[in-house]
Amino acid sequence: MKPCNKNIIKTLKLVDEMIELSNSGDIDREDVGCGVLYGILRDSAYRIKKIAETEKKIHMEKGKWD
Numbered sequence: 001m002k003p004c005n006k007n008i009i010k011t012l013k014l015v016d017e018m019i020e021l022s023n024s025g026d027i028d029r030e031d032v033g034c035g036v037l038y039g040i041l042r043d044s045a046y047r048i049k050k051i052a053e054t055e056k057k058i059h060m061e062k063g064k065w066d
Contacts, residue, residue, distance in 0.1 A: 005065055011052045018045035 001009075022042035029035055059065040 001066060002064070005056075005059060008052050008056050008059070012049065012056075015045040015049040015052065018042070018048075 018041055022038040022045065025038040025041070026035065029038065056065070
């Protein structure tokens with residue numbers, strides 16, 4: 001697999017970890033500031049995930065996913 005495609009896969013795994021952390025952090029939080037932190041983490045993860053999935057789709061459509 002090409003390095004660029006490996007990096008997309010790594011990115012998708014990373015955002016899954018970010019989402020898991022934001023969910024558990026939100027459950028364990030003790031104040032509003034942490035709620036903001038985990039909300040930003042979750043929002044960022046979903047934005048990055050959308051971009052990475054779009055790039056993966058483009059690579060696949062162009063036959064560059066191997």
